[in-house]
Amino acid sequence: MIQPLVFKFGGASIKDAASIKNVAQLVKKRWTNSLVLVVSAAGNTTDRLEEVIELSLKEKRYDKELLELLTYHEDLCRSLFSPEHPIFTRVDNHFAQLRRLLETDTLKAEEGFFYDQIIGYGELISTRILQEYLCETGNPCIWQDARELVRTDSTTRMARVDWALTMQHCRRILIPKLEQFPVITQGFIGTDLLGNTTTLGREGSDFTAAILGVSLGASAVTIWKDVAGILNGDPDIFPDAVKFDYLDFEEAAEMTYYGAKVIHPKTIKPLAKHGIPLYVKSFLNPEMAGTVIGSFGQAPRIPITIFKNNLTLIDLRIRDLSMVGGFHFECIYEVAKKANWRIQLVQASAAHLRVLIQDMPVSDEQLTRPFRDVFQVQIRRQLKMITVKNPTDAEVKHYRQVAEKCYLEQKSPELVQWVYEPEYP
Template sequence: MVVQKFGGTSVADPAAVRRLIDIARAARTRDGAGPVLVVSALSGVTVALLNVAAEAGAGRVEPALSHVEELRERHLAMARDLAGAGQAPDLAALITAEFDQLAAVVKALGVLREVSPATLDVIAAAGELLSSRIVAGALVAAGLPGEWVDARRVVITNGLQTRAVPLMAETTAALGALVAPLVDAGRMPVLGGFVGATIEGRTTTLGRGGSDYSAAIVGAGLGAAEIQIWTDVDGMLTADPRIVPQARLVPRLSFAEAAELAYFGAKVLHPSTIHPAVERNIPVRILNSRKPEGSGTLITAESTRGAGSLTAMAAKRDLTVVDVTSSRMLMAYGFLRQVFEVFERFQTAVDVVTTSEVSVSVTVDDRRHLDAIVEALSAFAEVAVEPEMALLCAVGDRLRGDPAIAPRVVGVLEEVPLRMISQAASRRNITVIMRQADLPHAMHRLHEEFFE
């Protein structure tokens, strides 16, 4: 049995959902069981819902309600197009009830002028809950035994709103009780990704892009043979094709390589996806729903060290470099602890770190608390901030065994002013920080050297 996750572009419109149905039907024919489907919100809906919440919280109730009605009509039109005559009225009633509830929440927020994280989760979760109902109905209309499952009953999380952490023991038990029997009975369960709930039943979400994570959680909990991530690209590529048009498909990756690439900016896969698959040693395959005949990228525990010097590269833009310097702290214990306690206090993650005896340089991509962080650091050190920076990360299992590769990477970039250079403790990646304007040239140079 496989778990298939379909992203927003794979459920964007009726034509996309019909492709999804064909893909799911083919998987059922091969396996004889399942598949279990995890779906994202319709393309663009999550962003639209978050905008509705922001407008309502700012007191702009009428524009927010207008957007709710636009979303209602889009979902109803999808249901009318895809659902069979026998179930279309029931599906329309469910969609209408969901949007009636959303409209009531918007009106309440217009009075309160405040959107709590818990309320934001309720609003954001609506996209996946609705899309999964539509897909389940479309499967039934196509003659397949689709059955909607409320993800809030099976993905059990802690109480951290907007970025909840799954409780795997409770989630595995719930999947075993509610989803596994459906698979055993020949049904095709359909769940919304991104969405969960606490043990007490309070709606939570797993953070943006969390539908991939949901699929991995469900796959691990059910002991799936494979987790498939169906998206709008052919698989993991050697570079971002928007910057490097010559980017090539990477046919195979190790779990470790995929985790590094996802963390450092490869948008094809959510960074949290890999961990549940690693825990159960379940292969993950990235596929293109517009080209289902393709083989995609297979991610397994096996190393790819024989494939080439590097496997792929990833990049992040819009970073800020923060330099923290204090000659008073020369050789003093506790300097690093003081620095990172500030970032922890403001819940701001750090991507890359370089240190010396008197200074620390870090990169951050979340600027929400940057002013407060700088103020706190300035209490015991001199602080300099450099915005509009970019990160370029070259990844490959062969970096671990060939000490010549890392210097070669830096040498290829000799024309680019590098702000920071870092090699991970895993020795599986080398990361360089540069001005954002230099990123395209740097990516082209590395790709020419290692992949062409």
């Protein structure tokens, strides 16, 4: 049985014609029948589609925005193909389908469902363009709809994967194709048991690569980025950031959980469980070694600084002092599960509990309602969390300079975290 190799390319790697040509050259040098390419929407297409969705839900006109997206993709094609190439018809057909969905009022009854039916068109179109260009330049490959492979539940915007069904579909559909040609497919999207399109969460294409890697028993998964690998800090903030040559799965998982943006948080766990190494490499300098994530045990104790934005702090104070110490954690996590919260941090004292979550598109009233009978509740939104793993005295001293702006501090021997107002740093 073949052992595939999975490559994932994000939107920045195919943002224009020169970038697509670069990806084609990169892939050509590594061409093998058992190659699976997972590709995101081109450039900032997903952001633009979100704008169109918002306008449609508000019953405002979106013709200008949709035309700009169509023109962007047609310009890409004009730079890569002859005028009579069938790719132009394929792209036009996708946009016609997209417009029909946007005009279907019955889909808008549930905003999350409507979002899922629309947003994946960026990936569907980008993979069509890249697949046709690879075939045009002598690298024949097969276009595959990821919705036939990745099966999920019906949770909107962040569906949960049905691993058993997904593995079954991947092996039945992909293995025979990979015995003949490489396959190109979309990140981010799947389908539920009713046949509706679902999404895996923003930036979920990394997770798709892991899902396919595990389902196919891949030899490795490689995520191609515009950085040389995983660094110990954001290079825009820390010019002297250090690249890791290797990282243990656990260290990488913690980095993504606390907000490191190089890899989608859900990517690490399935690969670690199945012992599949993950490479993070640069599509700008593909011959560089990059970073490999695997089972290495204790990684070098280098300070790692991670910033995470758009957080909401739910501050809970007990109303009845006879209940001091009984914080009903089961209730809190039950609420979190039902509301699909992404909890970042929980801090408790005798009469006080703080829960930090990723910001949710809901009102303060909706957030506080489940707790008001037991707690006094205060909400603070749009906060920033700074996490330092393996901190030295220098990091602790630096960030404590703004202690007066700190809403929350949490410390352990291997980790220090501060939650601040967003204007810092």
